[in-house]
Amino acid sequence: MSGFLKTLFGSSTPQYLACPFCLTRQSLRQTPGRYFCTYQECAKEIPLAYVREIQQVEPISVHAVGFTYHGKSVYLSSLIDHLELMAYLWNGGNLRNLNQSSLDYVREHRRMISQGDLPVPTSPDFPVPVIMHLKGMAKWQNKCLVMYDTAGENFAKIETTSSNGRFVAHAQTSLFLVSLKDLPDTPGFRISDLFDVYLATLDQLGSTVAGRNVIVVYTKADLFWERLPDAVSRYLLADNLWESIRQFKRLGLSDADMRQYVQHMRDISDALRDFTIQSVESGLNLINSAQERQINLQFAVNSALGSAPGSDNRLTAPPSPRRVLDPFFWTLELSRS
Numbered sequence: 001m002s003g004f005l006k007t008l009f010g011s012s013t014p015q016y017l018a019c020p021f022c023l024t025r026q027s028l029r030q031t032p033g034r035y036f037c038t039y040q041e042c043a044k045e046i047p048l049a050y051v052r053e054i055q056q057v058e059p060i061s062v063h064a065v066g067f068t069y070h071g072k073s074v075y076l077s078s079l080i081d082h083l084e085l086m087a088y089l090w091n092g093g094n095l096r097n098l099n100q101s102s103l104d105y106v107r108e109h110r111r112m113i114s115q116g117d118l119p120v121p122t123s124p125d126f127p128v129p130v131i132m133h134l135k136g137m138a139k140w141q142n143k144c145l146v147m148y149d150t151a152g153e154n155f156a157k158i159e160t161t162s163s164n165g166r167f168v169a170h171a172q173t174s175l176f177l178v179s180l181k182d183l184p185d186t187p188g189f190r191i192s193d194l195f196d197v198y199l200a201t202l203d204q205l206g207s208t209v210a211g212r213n214v215i216v217v218y219t220k221a222d223l224f225w226e227r228l229p230d231a232v233s234r235y236l237l238a239d240n241l242w243e244s245i246r247q248f249k250r251l252g253l254s255d256a257d258m259r260q261y262v263q264h265m266r267d268i269s270d271a272l273r274d275f276t277i278q279s280v281e282s283g284l285n286l287i288n289s290a291q292e293r294q295i296n297l298q299f300a301v302n303s304a305l306g307s308a309p310g311s312d313n314r315l316t317a318p319p320s321p322r323r324v325l326d327p328f329f330w331t332l333e334l335s336r337s
Helices: 003-008 048-052 072-084 100-114 158-163 166-170 191-204 230-237 241-245 255-279 283-292 325-334
Strands: 016-018 025-031 034-037 058-065 094-097 130-137 141-148 173-178 213-218 296-301
Touching: 034 048, 058 072, 058 166, 058 191, 058 325, 072 100, 072 130, 072 141, 072 241, 072 325, 094 100, 100 130, 166 191, 173 191, 173 325, 191 213, 191 283, 213 255, 213 325, 230 255, 230 296, 255 283, 255 296, 255 325, 283 296, 296 325
Parallel strands: 058 141, 058 173, 173 213, 213 296
Antiparallel strands: 016 025, 025 034, 094 130, 130 141
Protein backbone atom coordinates (compact mmCIF):
# COMPACT_ATOMS: atom_id res chain seq x y z
CA MET A 1 0.00 0.00 0.00
CA SER A 2 1.26 3.50 -0.81
CA GLY A 3 2.61 5.73 1.94
CA PHE A 4 -0.08 8.27 1.07
CA LEU A 5 -2.87 5.85 1.92
CA LYS A 6 -1.13 4.68 5.07
CA THR A 7 -0.91 8.28 6.25
CA LEU A 8 -4.48 9.07 5.27
CA PHE A 9 -6.09 6.02 6.85
CA GLY A 10 -4.94 5.52 10.40
CA SER A 11 -7.71 3.07 11.29
CA SER A 12 -9.03 -0.08 9.65
CA THR A 13 -12.26 1.77 8.83
CA PRO A 14 -11.34 5.14 7.26
CA GLN A 15 -13.78 8.01 7.46
CA TYR A 16 -12.34 9.93 4.50
CA LEU A 17 -11.53 8.48 1.06
CA ALA A 18 -12.02 8.85 -2.69
CA CYS A 19 -15.51 7.76 -3.64
CA PRO A 20 -15.27 5.17 -6.48
CA PHE A 21 -18.39 6.64 -8.12
CA CYS A 22 -17.83 10.41 -8.23
CA LEU A 23 -14.03 10.23 -7.63
CA THR A 24 -14.12 13.14 -5.18
CA ARG A 25 -12.37 12.75 -1.84
CA GLN A 26 -15.06 12.96 0.80
CA SER A 27 -15.85 12.19 4.38
CA LEU A 28 -18.25 9.27 4.77
CA ARG A 29 -21.74 9.17 6.19
CA GLN A 30 -22.14 6.00 8.20
CA THR A 31 -25.20 4.08 9.28
CA PRO A 32 -25.02 0.63 10.91
CA GLY A 33 -23.08 -1.54 8.43
CA ARG A 34 -23.33 0.97 5.55
CA TYR A 35 -21.28 3.89 4.16
CA PHE A 36 -22.34 6.70 1.82
CA CYS A 37 -20.52 9.41 -0.12
CA THR A 38 -21.28 12.85 1.34
CA TYR A 39 -20.85 14.69 -1.98
CA GLN A 40 -24.35 16.05 -2.61
CA GLU A 41 -24.42 15.24 -6.34
CA CYS A 42 -23.35 11.64 -5.68
CA ALA A 43 -24.54 10.33 -2.28
CA LYS A 44 -24.08 6.74 -3.48
CA GLU A 45 -23.58 3.85 -1.12
CA ILE A 46 -19.95 2.73 -1.12
CA PRO A 47 -19.43 -1.04 -0.91
CA LEU A 48 -18.64 -2.12 2.64
CA ALA A 49 -15.65 -4.22 1.61
CA TYR A 50 -14.20 -1.30 -0.38
CA VAL A 51 -14.12 0.82 2.78
CA ARG A 52 -13.13 -1.75 5.37
CA GLU A 53 -10.39 -3.46 3.36
CA ILE A 54 -8.90 -0.45 1.61
CA GLN A 55 -5.65 -0.68 3.58
CA GLN A 56 -5.13 -4.31 2.52
CA VAL A 57 -6.72 -4.13 -0.93
CA GLU A 58 -5.60 -0.88 -2.54
CA PRO A 59 -7.87 0.52 -5.27
CA ILE A 60 -6.49 0.57 -8.80
CA SER A 61 -8.30 2.34 -11.62
CA VAL A 62 -8.62 0.87 -15.11
CA HIS A 63 -10.17 2.81 -17.99
CA ALA A 64 -9.80 2.85 -21.74
CA VAL A 65 -9.36 6.01 -23.82
CA GLY A 66 -10.20 5.70 -27.50
CA PHE A 67 -12.32 6.67 -30.47
CA THR A 68 -15.78 5.24 -31.16
CA TYR A 69 -15.82 1.66 -32.51
CA HIS A 70 -12.17 1.03 -31.67
CA GLY A 71 -13.10 -1.80 -29.32
CA LYS A 72 -13.04 -0.36 -25.78
CA SER A 73 -16.20 -2.03 -24.48
CA VAL A 74 -15.37 -5.37 -26.12
CA TYR A 75 -11.85 -5.28 -24.67
CA LEU A 76 -13.02 -4.50 -21.12
CA SER A 77 -15.65 -7.25 -21.36
CA SER A 78 -12.99 -9.72 -22.47
CA LEU A 79 -10.79 -8.61 -19.57
CA ILE A 80 -13.63 -9.43 -17.18
CA ASP A 81 -13.93 -12.87 -18.80
CA HIS A 82 -10.28 -13.52 -17.96
CA LEU A 83 -10.51 -12.14 -14.43
CA GLU A 84 -13.55 -14.28 -13.65
CA LEU A 85 -11.29 -17.28 -14.25
CA MET A 86 -8.31 -15.87 -12.34
CA ALA A 87 -8.49 -18.73 -9.82
CA TYR A 88 -7.02 -20.90 -12.58
CA LEU A 89 -4.19 -18.44 -13.23
CA TRP A 90 -2.85 -18.15 -9.68
CA ASN A 91 -3.01 -20.52 -6.73
CA GLY A 92 -5.40 -18.93 -4.25
CA GLY A 93 -6.54 -16.28 -6.75
CA ASN A 94 -10.14 -15.15 -6.42
CA LEU A 95 -12.51 -12.40 -7.58
CA ARG A 96 -15.43 -10.80 -5.77
CA ASN A 97 -17.93 -8.29 -7.16
CA LEU A 98 -18.44 -5.65 -4.46
CA ASN A 99 -21.75 -4.07 -5.49
CA GLN A 100 -24.93 -4.95 -7.33
CA SER A 101 -24.18 -2.81 -10.40
CA SER A 102 -20.91 -4.70 -10.89
CA LEU A 103 -22.67 -8.03 -10.58
CA ASP A 104 -25.39 -6.85 -12.99
CA TYR A 105 -22.75 -5.76 -15.52
CA VAL A 106 -21.00 -9.12 -15.35
CA ARG A 107 -24.25 -11.09 -15.59
CA GLU A 108 -25.42 -9.06 -18.60
CA HIS A 109 -22.06 -9.62 -20.28
CA ARG A 110 -22.30 -13.39 -19.70
CA ARG A 111 -25.81 -13.41 -21.17
CA MET A 112 -24.81 -11.44 -24.28
CA ILE A 113 -21.74 -13.55 -25.05
CA SER A 114 -23.71 -16.78 -24.57
CA GLN A 115 -26.14 -15.53 -27.24
CA GLY A 116 -23.41 -14.37 -29.61
CA ASP A 117 -24.01 -10.66 -29.00
CA LEU A 118 -21.32 -8.02 -28.48
CA PRO A 119 -21.50 -5.14 -25.99
CA VAL A 120 -23.56 -2.18 -27.13
CA PRO A 121 -21.87 1.23 -27.52
CA THR A 122 -21.31 2.94 -24.19
CA SER A 123 -23.45 5.88 -23.09
CA PRO A 124 -21.57 9.20 -23.24
CA ASP A 125 -22.61 9.97 -19.67
CA PHE A 126 -20.07 9.55 -16.89
CA PRO A 127 -19.93 5.78 -16.37
CA VAL A 128 -20.86 3.69 -13.35
CA PRO A 129 -17.75 1.72 -12.38
CA VAL A 130 -17.37 -2.00 -12.00
CA ILE A 131 -15.83 -2.60 -8.57
CA MET A 132 -14.12 -5.91 -7.83
CA HIS A 133 -11.71 -7.35 -5.29
CA LEU A 134 -8.92 -9.32 -6.96
CA LYS A 135 -6.96 -11.32 -4.40
CA GLY A 136 -4.05 -13.72 -4.54
CA MET A 137 -2.39 -12.47 -7.73
CA ALA A 138 1.21 -13.64 -7.93
CA LYS A 139 3.60 -10.66 -7.98
CA TRP A 140 0.83 -8.10 -7.32
CA GLN A 141 -1.09 -9.71 -4.44
CA ASN A 142 -4.42 -7.95 -3.72
CA LYS A 143 -6.06 -5.05 -5.56
CA CYS A 144 -9.50 -3.47 -5.75
CA LEU A 145 -10.29 -2.96 -9.43
CA VAL A 146 -12.36 0.15 -10.19
CA MET A 147 -13.07 -0.04 -13.92
CA TYR A 148 -14.77 2.58 -16.11
CA ASP A 149 -16.16 1.95 -19.60
CA THR A 150 -16.37 5.31 -21.34
CA ALA A 151 -17.91 6.35 -24.65
CA GLY A 152 -15.70 7.19 -27.61
CA GLU A 153 -17.63 10.43 -28.07
CA ASN A 154 -15.87 11.67 -24.93
CA PHE A 155 -12.55 11.67 -26.79
CA ALA A 156 -13.59 13.36 -30.04
CA LYS A 157 -13.42 16.89 -28.62
CA ILE A 158 -11.35 18.47 -25.89
CA GLU A 159 -14.39 20.26 -24.45
CA THR A 160 -16.43 17.04 -24.16
CA THR A 161 -13.66 15.09 -22.50
CA SER A 162 -12.85 17.84 -20.04
CA SER A 163 -16.41 17.79 -18.72
CA ASN A 164 -16.34 14.00 -18.31
CA GLY A 165 -12.66 13.57 -17.54
CA ARG A 166 -12.59 12.86 -13.84
CA PHE A 167 -11.73 9.22 -14.49
CA VAL A 168 -8.66 10.36 -16.50
CA ALA A 169 -7.48 12.69 -13.75
CA HIS A 170 -8.04 10.06 -11.07
CA ALA A 171 -6.05 7.24 -12.68
CA GLN A 172 -2.28 7.12 -12.68
CA THR A 173 -2.38 4.81 -15.72
CA SER A 174 -4.55 5.20 -18.82
CA LEU A 175 -5.07 2.68 -21.62
CA PHE A 176 -5.18 4.16 -25.13
CA LEU A 177 -7.03 1.59 -27.26
CA VAL A 178 -6.32 2.04 -30.97
CA SER A 179 -7.47 -0.16 -33.84
CA LEU A 180 -5.14 0.43 -36.77
CA LYS A 181 -7.74 -1.30 -38.95
CA ASP A 182 -10.41 1.27 -37.99
CA LEU A 183 -8.23 4.39 -37.77
CA PRO A 184 -8.43 5.10 -41.52
CA ASP A 185 -12.23 4.89 -41.19
CA THR A 186 -12.19 7.67 -38.58
CA PRO A 187 -11.79 10.61 -41.03
CA GLY A 188 -9.28 13.24 -39.97
CA PHE A 189 -8.32 11.43 -36.75
CA ARG A 190 -4.79 10.36 -35.87
CA ILE A 191 -3.35 8.51 -32.91
CA SER A 192 -1.75 11.68 -31.54
CA ASP A 193 -5.21 13.29 -31.30
CA LEU A 194 -5.98 11.02 -28.35
CA PHE A 195 -2.90 12.27 -26.58
CA ASP A 196 -3.80 15.91 -27.28
CA VAL A 197 -7.25 15.40 -25.75
CA TYR A 198 -5.75 13.52 -22.80
CA LEU A 199 -3.25 16.29 -22.02
CA ALA A 200 -5.82 19.05 -22.42
CA THR A 201 -8.14 17.25 -20.02
CA LEU A 202 -5.45 16.98 -17.35
CA ASP A 203 -4.41 20.60 -17.85
CA GLN A 204 -7.97 21.94 -17.60
CA LEU A 205 -8.67 19.88 -14.48
CA GLY A 206 -5.47 21.15 -12.87
CA SER A 207 -3.99 17.66 -12.60
CA THR A 208 -0.29 16.87 -12.52
CA VAL A 209 0.87 15.44 -15.84
CA ALA A 210 4.48 14.41 -15.19
CA GLY A 211 4.90 10.89 -13.86
CA ARG A 212 1.69 9.46 -15.32
CA ASN A 213 1.58 6.26 -17.36
CA VAL A 214 -0.02 5.72 -20.77
CA ILE A 215 -0.28 2.26 -22.35
CA VAL A 216 -0.96 2.39 -26.10
CA VAL A 217 -2.87 -0.81 -26.86
CA TYR A 218 -3.12 -1.85 -30.50
CA THR A 219 -6.38 -3.74 -30.26
CA LYS A 220 -8.32 -5.84 -32.81
CA ALA A 221 -4.87 -7.06 -33.84
CA ASP A 222 -6.35 -10.15 -35.52
CA LEU A 223 -7.42 -7.77 -38.31
CA PHE A 224 -3.92 -6.44 -39.06
CA TRP A 225 -1.45 -8.88 -37.51
CA GLU A 226 0.43 -9.22 -40.83
CA ARG A 227 1.43 -5.54 -40.55
CA LEU A 228 3.08 -6.10 -37.18
CA PRO A 229 6.76 -6.94 -36.65
CA ASP A 230 7.41 -10.68 -36.77
CA ALA A 231 8.33 -10.87 -33.09
CA VAL A 232 5.05 -9.16 -32.13
CA SER A 233 2.94 -11.41 -34.37
CA ARG A 234 4.57 -14.51 -32.89
CA TYR A 235 3.99 -13.19 -29.37
CA LEU A 236 0.33 -12.48 -30.14
CA LEU A 237 -0.38 -15.86 -31.69
CA ALA A 238 1.53 -17.80 -29.01
CA ASP A 239 -0.84 -16.76 -26.23
CA ASN A 240 -2.71 -19.80 -24.91
CA LEU A 241 -3.79 -18.50 -21.48
CA TRP A 242 -7.45 -18.18 -22.46
CA GLU A 243 -7.54 -21.60 -24.07
CA SER A 244 -6.15 -23.10 -20.87
CA ILE A 245 -8.26 -21.34 -18.24
CA ARG A 246 -11.53 -21.65 -20.15
CA GLN A 247 -10.97 -25.42 -19.93
CA PHE A 248 -10.44 -24.99 -16.17
CA LYS A 249 -6.77 -25.91 -16.23
CA ARG A 250 -5.00 -24.71 -13.09
CA LEU A 251 -1.86 -22.91 -14.26
CA GLY A 252 -0.63 -21.86 -10.82
CA LEU A 253 1.57 -19.04 -12.16
CA SER A 254 4.27 -18.05 -9.64
CA ASP A 255 6.02 -14.77 -8.88
CA ALA A 256 8.91 -15.93 -11.06
CA ASP A 257 6.52 -16.80 -13.90
CA MET A 258 4.98 -13.33 -13.73
CA ARG A 259 8.36 -11.59 -13.64
CA GLN A 260 9.31 -13.46 -16.81
CA TYR A 261 5.96 -12.57 -18.40
CA VAL A 262 6.44 -8.88 -17.61
CA GLN A 263 9.91 -8.96 -19.15
CA HIS A 264 8.36 -10.35 -22.35
CA MET A 265 5.83 -7.50 -22.27
CA ARG A 266 8.70 -5.00 -22.02
CA ASP A 267 10.42 -6.54 -25.03
CA ILE A 268 7.18 -6.37 -27.04
CA SER A 269 6.63 -2.78 -25.93
CA ASP A 270 10.06 -1.85 -27.29
CA ALA A 271 9.27 -3.56 -30.61
CA LEU A 272 5.91 -1.77 -30.83
CA ARG A 273 7.55 1.56 -30.05
CA ASP A 274 9.79 1.11 -33.10
CA PHE A 275 6.76 0.02 -35.14
CA THR A 276 4.86 3.15 -34.05
CA ILE A 277 7.70 5.39 -35.18
CA GLN A 278 8.12 3.65 -38.52
CA SER A 279 4.58 2.68 -39.50
CA VAL A 280 1.94 4.72 -37.64
CA GLU A 281 1.05 8.20 -38.88
CA SER A 282 1.86 10.82 -36.19
CA GLY A 283 3.31 8.02 -34.04
CA LEU A 284 6.62 9.78 -33.48
CA ASN A 285 4.78 12.96 -32.51
CA LEU A 286 2.92 10.98 -29.83
CA ILE A 287 6.16 9.52 -28.48
CA ASN A 288 7.97 12.85 -28.44
CA SER A 289 5.00 14.59 -26.78
CA ALA A 290 4.91 11.99 -24.02
CA GLN A 291 8.64 12.37 -23.43
CA GLU A 292 8.38 16.16 -23.34
CA ARG A 293 5.60 15.99 -20.70
CA GLN A 294 7.49 13.31 -18.69
CA ILE A 295 4.83 10.66 -19.23
CA ASN A 296 5.87 7.02 -19.14
CA LEU A 297 4.70 5.52 -22.45
CA GLN A 298 4.48 1.78 -23.01
CA PHE A 299 2.88 -0.34 -25.76
CA ALA A 300 0.84 -3.54 -25.93
CA VAL A 301 -1.09 -5.53 -28.52
CA ASN A 302 -4.14 -7.77 -28.24
CA SER A 303 -7.24 -9.21 -29.83
CA ALA A 304 -10.33 -9.36 -27.64
CA LEU A 305 -12.26 -11.71 -29.95
CA GLY A 306 -9.69 -13.45 -32.14
CA SER A 307 -11.78 -12.88 -35.27
CA ALA A 308 -13.99 -10.19 -36.78
CA PRO A 309 -17.72 -10.17 -35.91
CA GLY A 310 -20.32 -10.41 -38.65
CA SER A 311 -21.94 -7.45 -40.39
CA ASP A 312 -24.74 -7.61 -37.79
CA ASN A 313 -22.13 -7.12 -35.00
CA ARG A 314 -22.67 -10.65 -33.75
CA LEU A 315 -20.03 -13.25 -33.04
CA THR A 316 -19.34 -15.61 -35.94
CA ALA A 317 -17.21 -17.95 -33.80
CA PRO A 318 -16.52 -18.51 -30.10
CA PRO A 319 -14.11 -15.85 -28.79
CA SER A 320 -10.42 -16.77 -28.92
CA PRO A 321 -8.81 -13.72 -27.30
CA ARG A 322 -5.06 -13.08 -27.33
CA ARG A 323 -2.96 -11.05 -24.86
CA VAL A 324 -6.02 -9.45 -23.27
CA LEU A 325 -4.36 -9.48 -19.86
CA ASP A 326 -1.25 -7.55 -20.96
CA PRO A 327 -2.68 -3.99 -20.56
CA PHE A 328 -4.06 -4.99 -17.15
CA PHE A 329 -0.69 -6.44 -16.13
CA TRP A 330 0.95 -3.19 -17.25
CA THR A 331 -1.49 -1.25 -15.03
CA LEU A 332 -0.63 -3.46 -12.06
CA GLU A 333 3.10 -3.28 -12.71
CA LEU A 334 3.19 0.48 -13.11
CA SER A 335 1.14 0.99 -9.94
CA ARG A 336 4.18 -0.35 -8.07
CA SER A 337 6.36 2.54 -9.25
